[in-house]
Amino acid sequence: MHKYTIMVCDHIHKSGLEMLASQPDINFINAADLPKDELLKEIHKADVAITRSSTEVNEAFLNAATNLKALVRAGVGVDNVDIDGCSKRGIIVMNVPTANTIAAVELTMAHMLSCMRAFPYAHNHLKLERIWKREEWYGYELKDKKLGIIGFGNIGSRVGKRAKAFEMDVVAYDPYINPSKATDLGIEYTTNFDDILACDIITIHTPKTQETIGMIGKKEIEKMKDGVVLINCARGGLYDEEALYEGLKSGKIRFAGIDVFIKEPATDHPLLELDNVTVTPHLGANTYESQYKIATQAAQQALDAARGISYPNALNLPIRENEIPEFVKPYLELMQKIGFLAAQANKGAIKSLKVTGNGEISKYIDSLATFATVGALKESLGESINYVNADFVAKERGIDVQKVSSPASGAYKNLISLRLTTDKEVVEISGTIFNDDVQRIVEINGFALDVEPKGRMILFKNTDVPGVIGDVGQILAKHNVNIADFRLGRDKSGLALAIILVDNDVSEDVLKELDALDASIYVKYVIL
Numbered sequence: 001m002h003k004y005t006i007m008v009c010d011h012i013h014k015s016g017l018e019m020l021a022s023q024p025d026i027n028f029i030n031a032a033d034l035p036k037d038e039l040l041k042e043i044h045k046a047d048v049a050i051t052r053s054s055t056e057v058n059e060a061f062l063n064a065a066t067n068l069k070a071l072v073r074a075g076v077g078v079d080n081v082d083i084d085g086c087s088k089r090g091i092i093v094m095n096v097p098t099a100n101t102i103a104a105v106e107l108t109m110a111h112m113l114s115c116m117r118a119f120p121y122a123h124n125h126l127k128l129e130r131i132w133k134r135e136e137w138y139g140y141e142l143k144d145k146k147l148g149i150i151g152f153g154n155i156g157s158r159v160g161k162r163a164k165a166f167e168m169d170v171v172a173y174d175p176y177i178n179p180s181k182a183t184d185l186g187i188e189y190t191t192n193f194d195d196i197l198a199c200d201i202i203t204i205h206t207p208k209t210q211e212t213i214g215m216i217g218k219k220e221i222e223k224m225k226d227g228v229v230l231i232n233c234a235r236g237g238l239y240d241e242e243a244l245y246e247g248l249k250s251g252k253i254r255f256a257g258i259d260v261f262i263k264e265p266a267t268d269h270p271l272l273e274l275d276n277v278t279v280t281p282h283l284g285a286n287t288y289e290s291q292y293k294i295a296t297q298a299a300q301q302a303l304d305a306a307r308g309i310s311y312p313n314a315l316n317l318p319i320r321e322n323e324i325p326e327f328v329k330p331y332l333e334l335m336q337k338i339g340f341l342a343a344q345a346n347k348g349a350i351k352s353l354k355v356t357g358n359g360e361i362s363k364y365i366d367s368l369a370t371f372a373t374v375g376a377l378k379e380s381l382g383e384s385i386n387y388v389n390a391d392f393v394a395k396e397r398g399i400d401v402q403k404v405s406s407p408a409s410g411a412y413k414n415l416i417s418l419r420l421t422t423d424k425e426v427v428e429i430s431g432t433i434f435n436d437d438v439q440r441i442v443e444i445n446g447f448a449l450d451v452e453p454k455g456r457m458i459l460f461k462n463t464d465v466p467g468v469i470g471d472v473g474q475i476l477a478k479h480n481v482n483i484a485d486f487r488l489g490r491d492k493s494g495l496a497l498a499i500i501l502v503d504n505d506v507s508e509d510v511l512k513e514l515d516a517l518d519a520s521i522y523v524k525y526v527i528l
Contacts, residue, residue: 003027004306005045005067010052012074013288016295023303040064048306050074050298053264053282057081062089070305074298075285076100077235078315079208087316094301094313098154099293100285105158107284108203108233111257114278115229116140116201118255121275142166148199149187150215151234152177153381156205160187171195175348176380178398191348197223203231204238207382210527218243227254233284236260245270248277259284315386327436331361331416332371334439337453337528338418338429339375341441344526345459348422350376352400359414362405369403372418412442447489447497455484456502457526458511462519464496471517476502479510495521 005027006020012032020028029046031039036055043049043065050072051057057071062085070092073081078095086093114120117139125131147163149156152174160170164186172182172189173196182189196202197220206212216230217240230253232239241262247253248271257278261269264282271277285294304310335355343350353376355369373390377397385393394401417430430443431453441451444459451457462468469486476483485501506525515523 004047005029006048006050006302006306007031007043007046008050009039009043009055010050010074011054012050012052012298013291013295015292016050016074016299019296019299020302026303026306043068048072048302050302051081053077053080055080057086059085062086062091065091070094070302070311072096072298072302072305074294077208079235083316092305092311093315094305094311095315096294096297096301097313099297100287100290101154101158103287103290104155104233104284105162106287107259107280108155108159108205108231108257109162111231111233111259111278111280112142112201112203112229115231115255115257116142116145120278142168142201144169145200146171146198148173148196148202150174150196150202150204151206151212152182153205155234156203157181157185159203159205160185168201171199174380176350176377178349193220194223198225199228200225201229201231203233205234206238207380208235208237209379209382211379212382213237214240216240216243218246221247221252224252226252229253229255229257231257233257233259236262236264241269241271245274248274313386313389327433328361328364328367330433330437330439331364331414332367334431334433334453335368335416335418336371336375336378337439338416338431338441339372339420340378341375341453341457341526341528342418342420342427342429343376343379345524346420346422346425346427347379348424350397350399350420350422352402352419352421353394354402354404354417354419354421356404356406356417356419357414358406358408358410358416359412360407361414361416362407365403365405368416369401373399373401376418376420415442417443441499444489444497444499447491449487449489449497449499451487451499451501452485453528454501455528456504456506457528458498458500458502458506458514459522459524459526460498460500460514461521461523462496462498462517463521464490464494465519468496468517468519469498471519472498472500472514475510475513475517476500479507479513480504481506481510 003025007029010032020026031042044067046068048070052074068091073095076095076097081093083093122137146169149160149172152172163170170187172187175191179189221243248256255276259280260282301312353372355372357365357368370387370390373394374385374387377385412432415430415432419428428445431441433439439453441453482503484503487499489497511523511525
């Protein structure tokens with residue numbers, strides 16, 4: 001009997017270990033106690049590896065893992081996994097996204113209650129210092145307080161349900177969900193972020209994406225009411241830690257409950273110096289129940305992957321040479337980029353995706369639709385959206401994915417298009433491939449262009465009048481934003497669309513200044 005080798009690189013619940021050890025066709029290696037430099041000498045034995053946050057799946061790991069076919073991250077976060085590096089080596093990356101949901105929800109409530117009643121400090125005062133002074137520990141009730149929830153997915157929605165049980169007023173902000181997901185629970189839904197900043201307590205439950213890193217910073221804290229309470233049991237860095245520290249020190253933020261940090265372990269973090277913070281060492285998944293579920297689900301995924309049965313919660317897609325022609329691959333990559341670009345240019349709850357393929361590429365319309373869906377939802381879901389669950393997630397969110405294929409190619413040998421409709425507007429983007437692998441966007445909302453889908457882009461739509469390009473250049477120069485390329489599309493109605501590729505990050509102030517130009521119709525900023 002052929003045996004597959006599964007190596008466990010970090011500690012998981014014994015239930016998962018027992019599952020692996022009991023399989024007659026599995027050679028099980030428990031390497032959790034090996035020093036990481038020793039692990040690199042052993043990982044070549046593994047067909048499948050199970051890791052957690054303690055193992056960096058980086059270039060050194062991947063270079064040593066010469067026989068690895070799949071990797072299971074026992075948990076939801078994959079910040080420590082080089083997914084692109086795995087993809088290049090044909091290694092399938094999976095995670096266990098929902099096993100710790102309740103644990104994270106309940107830890108959020110624990111931090112919320114601890115902040116409102118200063119529970120850890122009262123506890124230490126009595127137990128450690130043996131001082132009985134009830135008058136020093138007046139707290140606040142959750143009842144009738146307004147709770148702002150940023151991100152209303154699996155965890156955020158369950159926090160909202162529990163907050164309602166405490167008779168709190170709850171406001172949800174998540175521009176990527178159907179509002180009814182909140183309103184059906186008796187929870188207010190808002191698209192105005194300032195409504196969240198006006199709350200008594202704010203908790204964040206978003207993935208860690210380009211959009212969400214540092215989304216609560218100095219400016220946002222300044223808008224909050226005095227004495228606000230902030231909670232973060234999601235991902236380190238969603239709150240700007242320097243701004244958080246200053247807000248707590250000044251008293252603008254009365255209390256904060258923090259489970260996650262940008263750099264962990266955070267044993268010498270400045271927040272630990274303050275006496276209005278409750279902290280835990282990234283315990284979001286640390287319950288016996290969630291650890292059991294994580295371990296058993298990770299073990300089952302590893303077994304299925306080793307045997308080639310299935311790859312649940314796969315975060316990447318190994319393109320097998322014998323299944324997909326070489327010319328198709330750059331179109332799939334381009335379609336995912338188009339989806340990501342469209343979602344950034346048209347922020348809101350996605351209603352429908354219309355995917356069109358013209359030419360020979362039209363034979364692969366199903367794959368194009370999957371890649372378009374992953375790209376479009378990546379803006380809101382980060383690494384939790386993947387090629388395996390894309391169709392399911394789209395259906396769950398009520399997104400109508402339409403597929404149109406035609407062998408007629410028109411002006412191009414092959415042309416792919418995506419029409420993304422949200423509750424706000426519609427954006428349509430088309431692209432093609434030149435010289436086998438040169439990706440180009442050739443049309444945006446009816447404006448003919450020739451743009452490489454790469455880097456930082458400003459989309460500037462304006463009335464086609466003299467002086468606009470000069471005005472735009474002056475504003476960018478004033479803010480030390482260097483223009484790398486400037487592509488312009490015009491139509492017969494007197495409108496123009498410029499795609500401005502820049503070398504620097506573009507601030508909200510710059511975008512507002514551009515939008516204030518008389519000729520401006522809209523300004524959008526996207527990053528690919």
